[in-house]
Amino acid sequence: MSEVREKASKAKAVVTELNRLSTEQKNAALRTMADALIASADAIITANVEDLDRGREQGTPESMLDRLALNKERITGIAEGLRQIAELPDPVGEVLETFTRPNGLHIEKSRVPIGLIGIIYEARPNVTVDAAGLCLKTGNAVLLRGGSSALSSNRKIVEVLHQALATTAMPADALQLVEDADRASVDEMLKLNGLLDVIIPRGGASLIRTVVANATVPVIETGAGICHTYVDESADEAMATDIAINAKAQRPSVCNSMETLLLHANYAEKHLPTLAERFREASVVLKGCETVRRLVPTAAQATEEDYATEYNNYILNIRVVENLDEALQHIAHYGTKHSECIVTRDAAHAERFMQEVDAAAVYHNASTRFTDGFEFGYGAEIGISTQKLHARGPMGLPALTSSKYRITGNGQIRQ
Amino acid sequence: MSEVREKASKAKAVVTELNRLSTEQKNAALRTMADALIASADAIITANVEDLDRGREQGTPESMLDRLALNKERITGIAEGLRQIAELPDPVGEVLETFTRPNGLHIEKSRVPIGLIGIIYEARPNVTVDAAGLCLKTGNAVLLRGGSSALSSNRKIVEVLHQALATTAMPADALQLVEDADRASVDEMLKLNGLLDVIIPRGGASLIRTVVANATVPVIETGAGICHTYVDESADEAMATDIAINAKAQRPSVCNSMETLLLHANYAEKHLPTLAERFREASVVLKGCETVRRLVPTAAQATEEDYATEYNNYILNIRVVENLDEALQHIAHYGTKHSECIVTRDAAHAERFMQEVDAAAVYHNASTRFTDGFEFGYGAEIGISTQKLHARGPMGLPALTSSKYRITGNGQIRQ
Known part of the structure; x- marks a missing residue:
C-alpha cells in the first residue's frame, strides 16, 4: 500500500x-x-x-x-x-x-x-x-x-x-x-x-x-484573486485615494489586494495625475490604457494579459472606463469572483454594483483587503473560497x- | 463552437x-x-x-x-x-x-x-x-x-x-x-x-x-442508496415488521428504499421466520447469511457483492449480527451514506446509532423511505445529495x- x-x-x-x-x-x-x-x-x-x-x-x-x-x-x-x-x-x-x-x-x-x-x-x-x-x-x-x-x-x-x-x-x-x-x-x-x-x-x-x-x-x-476597485465619477477623492492605495500597497502579496483600478473617465481627468503620484510614493509601478498613458506618461501600456494577471506585487493596472457598465463588464471578464469594490457617493450605482458583480465579497467604500476570516470576526480562517458551492x-x-x-x-x- | x-x-x-x-x-x-x-x-x-x-x-x-x-x-x-x-x-x-x-x-x-x-x-x-x-x-x-x-x-x-x-x-x-x-x-x-x-x-x-x-x-x-435497517434485540416486533416491509417493498425502485436488513441474533431467532413470510407475501426475494438460511431455508446465499449492490428491486439481503457494533461496522463498510435506520426500544442504542452512522439521514423507528424533499416539507427536490459538501x-x-x-x-x- x-x-x-x-x-x-x-x-x-x-x-x-x-x-x-x-x-x-x-x-x-x-x-x-x-x-x-x-x-x-x-x-x-x-x-x-x-x-x-x-x-x-x-x-x-x-x-x-x-x-x-x-x-x-x-x-x-x-x-x-x-x-x-x-x-x-x-x-x-x-x-x-x-x-x-x-x-x-x-x-x-x-x-x-x-x-x-x-x-x-x-x-x-x-x-x-x-x-x-x-x-x-x-x-x-x-x-x-x-x-x-x-x-x-x-x-x-x-x-x-x-x-x-x-x-x-x-x-x-x-x-x-x-x-x-x-x-x-x-x-x-x-x-x-x-x-x-x-x-x-x-x-x-x-x-x-x-x-x-x-x-x-x-x-x-481557494485563493486566486484578481480584485478590482472601481472609482465612480462621484467618488470622494480622499476616500478613493486611501482605499486604492490600501487595496494595492498595504500588502500586495495576498489574494485580496487590488490588481486593477478602474476609473470613471471624468474622475480620471481630474484626479489621476495626483493619484499616480501617490502610487509612485508607495513604490507601485503603473500600467495603463491609452487614456491613462496620456495622463500619466510614465505608465507602461497594459495588455490583455496584464488585466488577467494576479501580480501579488507592487504593480497595478489602471484602466479608464466611460461608465459603470463598462466597469462591470471589465470585472465580469477579468475578475476571479473574489473581492470587488466600488467607491462612489451615488447610492444607485453602489446598489447596482453590489447586486450585479458576481464575487464572494463586494464592497462599497471600503478596501478589498478586508476579505479575511479574522477581519470578518470569524476568529480563524482555513482559506477564502472563490467557488460558489x-x-x-x-x-x-x-x-x-x-x-x-x-x-x-x-x-x-x-x- | x-x-x-x-x-x-x-x-x-x-x-x-x-x-x-x-x-x-x-x-x-x-x-x-x-x-x-x-x-x-x-x-x-x-x-x-x-x-x-x-x-x-x-x-x-x-x-x-x-x-x-x-x-x-x-x-x-x-x-x-x-x-x-x-x-x-x-x-x-x-x-x-x-x-x-x-x-x-x-x-x-x-x-x-x-x-x-x-x-x-x-x-x-x-x-x-x-x-x-x-x-x-x-x-x-x-x-x-x-x-x-x-x-x-x-x-x-x-x-x-x-x-x-x-x-x-x-x-x-x-x-x-x-x-x-x-x-x-x-x-x-x-x-x-x-x-x-x-x-x-x-x-x-x-x-x-x-x-x-x-x-x-x-x-x-446524488442518489446512490444502499440503505440499511437494523432491527435491534429490543425492537417492537410489529413496528420492526412494518418499517422493514415499507422500507423494502413500498417502492423498491427508489434510492431511499432498503437493500439490506440487519437483524440482532436474538431477534432473528425469535422473529425472522414470521418476517420472512411477510416478505414473501410482498413478493420480496430473500438472500441471507448462514444463520438466515438456517432459519429461512428458501433464502439464497448473500455474497459480498450482494451486500454492495443497490438492487432497486424486490430483492433483499438479510444478515444476522451479534450486536450493534457489528451492525455499525456493516453499514460503515457497505453503506453509501444515504439513509440508515435503527429500530429499537433501547434509547442508548438509538443515540449511538444516530451519532455514529455517517449518512445524510439517520432514522430511529421510522422507514428510510421518508428521505425526500416533499416528505421533509421542503415542497420541492432537485435530488438527494449523498456527498458532504x-x-x-x-x-x-x-x-x-x-x-x-x-x-x-x-x-x-x-x-
Whole structure:
C-alpha cells in the first residue's frame, strides 16, 4: 500500500472516534499541542535549519527562505494560534433546523464533521499547525501534504504533535503528514475517493489549477484573486485615494489586494495625475490604457494579459472606463469572483454594483483587503473560497463541517 | 463552437439579468410555462410518440417505455409541479448573517443564485420541466442534457417553454437543452469550467460514477442508496415488521428504499421466520447469511457483492449480527451514506446509532423511505445529495443558491 493510502486509511479509521469527542476534549488536545510546540521549539528549529540549508544550496530566493524560516518567536505565534482556535465556539452539534412533520416525525438537522480533509499546500510550515488545528477542532481527521522544501520542519512538527496527542483523548492518527515529496503523491491524493471527503489546496494559482483539473475528490477552491476597485465619477477623492492605495500597497502579496483600478473617465481627468503620484510614493509601478498613458506618461501600456494577471506585487493596472457598465463588464471578464469594490457617493450605482458583480465579497467604500476570516470576526480562517458551492468567501470553522438529518419516529411508514 | 459551449455561453450571458428578476417575475414565468405545456400537450405527445416508436424499434423494455411515456394526465401533473414551485418561498435574497465590525464595516451575507447549473439526466422527460422550474425559480440559468431516448420529447418541451418565456420578463436563453446525443457532449459539459458553476447528475449509479470520475466542474453527487435497517434485540416486533416491509417493498425502485436488513441474533431467532413470510407475501426475494438460511431455508446465499449492490428491486439481503457494533461496522463498510435506520426500544442504542452512522439521514423507528424533499416539507427536490459538501440529504430550493458578502463602509482601510 502506498504511503498516501496507508496514512489516509489510518486517519479514516478514527473519524468515528473523533466525532464522539466533546468540545472540551478537543480544546484540551489543541492546548496540549500548543504547549508541546513551545517545549520542543529547539528541535523544530534544528529541523527547520535543515530545510533552510537545503533551500540555500538549491538557490531558493531569500524572500522564500524567510517565509520558510522558524524561530522561537514564530513558534510561539504558531502555538498561540492553536490556543486561539481552542477558544472559538465549536460548530459541531449546532442545530441548523428542527421541525416536526404532520405524521409526527421529528427531524433535526445539525452540524457534523466532514470526515477526512486533505490539505495540499506549499512552503510555510505554519500551515501545518494551523490546518491541523482547524480540522481537529471541528472533529475532522486531516491528511496534510506540504511542500518538499519544508519537509524536515513539517516532519518534526507532526512528530511533536503526535507525541502531544498521545497524552490526550484525541487519537494521534487523526493527524497524518504525507512525507513522499514526489508529485505522484499529490496525484494520488486527488483521486482518493472513498477515503478523502474533500481537498483544500492552499497556495498559488498553479497549485490550485492542478488540483481543480485533476481531482475527482470534491475540492474547495481557494485563493486566486484578481480584485478590482472601481472609482465612480462621484467618488470622494480622499476616500478613493486611501482605499486604492490600501487595496494595492498595504500588502500586495495576498489574494485580496487590488490588481486593477478602474476609473470613471471624468474622475480620471481630474484626479489621476495626483493619484499616480501617490502610487509612485508607495513604490507601485503603473500600467495603463491609452487614456491613462496620456495622463500619466510614465505608465507602461497594459495588455490583455496584464488585466488577467494576479501580480501579488507592487504593480497595478489602471484602466479608464466611460461608465459603470463598462466597469462591470471589465470585472465580469477579468475578475476571479473574489473581492470587488466600488467607491462612489451615488447610492444607485453602489446598489447596482453590489447586486450585479458576481464575487464572494463586494464592497462599497471600503478596501478589498478586508476579505479575511479574522477581519470578518470569524476568529480563524482555513482559506477564502472563490467557488460558489459549500462555502464562499472567508471560511471559518463552520466551513469545515457538513450536516446530518436525525429523524425520530414511533413506527412511521410511508404511504 | 460546439453546441454545448454555444448554448452554455448563451445561458451564461443572461445570468446577471436573471439575478435582477423579482420573485414575482420569476413566479409569473413559471406559471406561463405551466400554461404553455398544457396548451401544447398534443404537440408534446406527438413528439413523445416518436421517442416511444424509436424505443420500441430498439427493443427498449416496456417498463422503460412506461417511464418515458407522456399523456395529457402526466403533462397536467408536470405543469402542476411548476405551479407548485411558483408557490414556494424564494430563497434568493434571504439574509443569512448580518453584523457590524468594530471599525464600522457593515457586513451582510445573503443568498444569491449559483449562476449556470448543468443537469445531466436519463430517460424521463418530466425531469426536463422539473429541473428547469427549480433552477429558474432560484434565478439560475440551466443547461440540460437529457437522455437520447427522450430527445424528441425534450426538444418539443423546451421549444414550448422557450415560446412561453418569450412573453415573460425571464430571458428564454436561461433555459438551454443540449440536443447532441453523443457521449462527447456529456464529456464536454463535465469540463466546462468558467461557464458551468455546478453539475448535478440525476440518474443511475453508472451515470453518477462517470460524472464524478470525469468532471472538473464541481459536482453535487446524488442518489446512490444502499440503505440499511437494523432491527435491534429490543425492537417492537410489529413496528420492526412494518418499517422493514415499507422500507423494502413500498417502492423498491427508489434510492431511499432498503437493500439490506440487519437483524440482532436474538431477534432473528425469535422473529425472522414470521418476517420472512411477510416478505414473501410482498413478493420480496430473500438472500441471507448462514444463520438466515438456517432459519429461512428458501433464502439464497448473500455474497459480498450482494451486500454492495443497490438492487432497486424486490430483492433483499438479510444478515444476522451479534450486536450493534457489528451492525455499525456493516453499514460503515457497505453503506453509501444515504439513509440508515435503527429500530429499537433501547434509547442508548438509538443515540449511538444516530451519532455514529455517517449518512445524510439517520432514522430511529421510522422507514428510510421518508428521505425526500416533499416528505421533509421542503415542497420541492432537485435530488438527494449523498456527498458532504454544500448540501447533504434532500435538496430543496436553498441548495440551488450560493451566498455573497456585501460590505458597506465609509472609507475603511486595513491597518
